[in-house]
Amino acid sequence: MHTTTFPRSTIQSSFLTATLCVAACGAKEPSNSGTPEKTSAAAEPIAVDGSSTVFPITEAVAEEFQKTGKGRVTIGVSGTGGGFKKLCKGEIALSGASRPIKPTEVEVCKQNGIDYIELPVAYDGLAIVVNPRADWVDHMTVAELEQLWEPEAQDKVKQWSQVRDGWPAKELHLFGAGVDSGTYDYFTQAIVGKEHASRGDFTSSEDDNVLVQGISTDPLALGFFGFAYYVNNKDKLKIVPVDDGRDDNGKGPIAPSLETISDGTYQPLSRPVFVYVAAKAAQRLEVQAFVEFYLTQGARLAKEVGYVPLPENAYALARSRFKANKFGSVFGGEGSKVGVTVEALLAKE
């Protein structure tokens, strides 16, 4: 604007030089692995969004992928539902989902002409968790959980003693996944029997870290979230074994663990988690590289962050699915399916 009156004094000019310098330096900052400049620096970043449950795996994969220099990744955590909304609008390339795609979402994708490829990436359990100081809790039954979380419980079931006789007459502080979360959808389907039906008066968050923080600091807390978040915070939380009342998959209350989730005894709270890739994005070279990387390194990285990796042939099947551009969902677009064991999943592929 007023270039003629511009700074002659040293402070102003040094201020300007400083800003320009930092901007220039910023553009040349090396990546933390010290590898030479990324060749695909001009390529657009790969936009990933979706489930908070799948986020730790995607984050680990993206971090390692970034070190290879083949592309850049941004990851949002809008929840499974939020991720699907964006995928079906063509806004993102990949969406993490802790449940299969549902009919309404299939419809939206169809309307917008978006095709997608469904790829299972790991197996996860839903953990019921309390604070370590809640020593009155030894296990819970599915029936008790249903009574606690169903919509009718809203503003009525507010104390521990209302869930089971003998438990203290103290306030219940409930924590759970947010409504855009696949974990929420799956939990309501498995426990209440109807997807998306639950009480509304609890701390709901798409960010499982908030739930861990809340429960680990509150003796009266109870909540549910992905098993991996429990594994990574074991010293602050207490797991609650769940009794589903059925003997054919293991008698009595069963606690989630790598074994019980993969052999199908921890029911009904075990499920596969997925990554959905937009067909158009799958045309991009860097996206193909990323998906390939995900499905080859995913097993190792999933285990590292606390998930149950699928058997090796599951990943091979997923890779061939991707290469063959097989669109659609093997679950018929019906959303959360309770009781899908790893074998059943493989059979469907």
Place this chain on the structure above:
Amino acid sequence: MNTRAPSKRLERAFSWLCMGAVAVPIGFLLVLLADVVMDSTSRLGWEFLTSYPSRKPDEAGILPGFIGSIYLVGLTALIALPIGMGAAIYLEEYGRGGRLSGLIEVNIANLAGVPSVIYGLLGLELFVRALSMGRSLLAGALTMALLVLPIIILASREALRTVPRGIRESCLALGATRWQTIRQVVLPMALPGILTGAILAIARAIGEAAPLIIVGALTYVDFLPSTPTSAFTVLPIQIFNWVSRPQPGFVQDAAAGIIVLLTTLLLLSSLAVVLRNRHQKRSV
């Protein structure tokens, strides 16, 4: 009415009480700062400044947040400074006492009291959605520019007021137009004060998180923004992300990030103080 004045001892005790009222909050702040410094020492270092965020707390770094902050406040200043200066010049030089000026002044005063989240909502609806800028650096910078505009306008007006009236009148008497007077004489004299205002605005912008969260700054970014349309993150939001993670290592990362933020602010404030002192010496 009790006309006996309370004893000197009571007065002294009261004086100490009031002094405590000043000392206790300051002391509290010092304790908190000491706590942050202690938490941060394990992570603070060159590696921390040049690394990207990671799932492993002891490998995480502040680089995208720091660079993103610099780009963001730089762009914000670039947008807000000319406009703020323009508005201040208009209010001080052209429109004094007019009804329009009065209306503008009332608006500026009100805008200064609006919570920053509301600016975030405005930015979301207007820049991100309606103007389709998406979650970009530009949308963030425009939102922040609106937020800091009252600060720049206020500081610029004060700077312009320090220029003696007589100077303007003598320029006009010599045949210069109003604009010529402002551009060639008044502005250069007011420039240090204006720049102080710019620095104050930058200091405010660099610490803000809420409006940027709403406008869409990401919490996971593993690259540096390259154009104004890039996705980005900023220092406070990176700290927010680490504070939200329950794993103990991230507390140290958050503390280290806070030290980086506070150090940057300290440098900026010192620059502002130096500028102000220099300006005061000049106008004597």
Place this chain on the structure above:
Amino acid sequence: MRATQSGQRRIRRHQRALMREWLMERLLLACGLLSIVTTAGILFVLASESFAFFSEVGLSRFLFDTQWTPLFVDKHFGIWPLLSGTLLTSAIAITVALPFGLFAAIYLSELAPERVRRGLKPALELLAGVPTIVYGYFALVFLTPLLQTLVPGLAGFNALSPGIIMGIMIIPMISSLSEDALYAVPHSLREAALALGAGKLQTIFRIVLPSAFSGVAAACVLAASRAIGETMIVAIAAGQQPRFTLDPRVPIETMTAYIVQIGLGDTPTGTLEYKTIFAVGTSLFVITFAANALAQRLTKRFKETV
């Protein structure tokens, strides 16, 4: 001939200068008008989305329901849970800030020697300059665990810890504005009191403070408005459970934290979820605007009486 040519040139140059002058004035005016445009923009954005929200949900449900569960199966749209969260944390903040701020102001204005005042005043202002994310860190990492050893049954997310931290943050606002108010009380009043034999304490409490009352009240209202609009401290430390309660020991959610929570998820335009953040934003705007207007009134009254 030559004289007329150079004369014409001079006229043209003069005309260009006038044109530039006219242009610059318009340009500068435009810069000034931007503030009006911004206000209009905020009002328009809030009003249009809120209107869409209320035509779908209805104002009475918003104002009279005591549950906020807009996204669940059993939908309730009462603003009271979020409002009570905001008011609870702000009330705690003011309770902490008022005594400290007021006595600090008395000290700096009436009792402190000039040298001490010059050093302590900017030190107090430092509290206002600390970014709120840093205060949020303090609340969650430092203060909450500390309070949990003192207050039985204090949950990890609660209203007490962020309330206290917000109080500390707004102390400079109250102390600085109150100090201005105290300073504005004419010296003659003080001297008259002293001449009548009153001690310093009596002068302060019976003469100076009552005269400065409106000014101090304005300071409090402004500080309360700041606390009400505060976002990061409560987003980090207060919790995300909308709940209609006055118990400072349990997780709650404030209006600002709700907006950030939904904003983090990058909700698409047009959904009910999206509209709720604007309905809540409008409520927030109305409250802070009313508070600021009240403070301005009080300041005006103060300036008239002093």
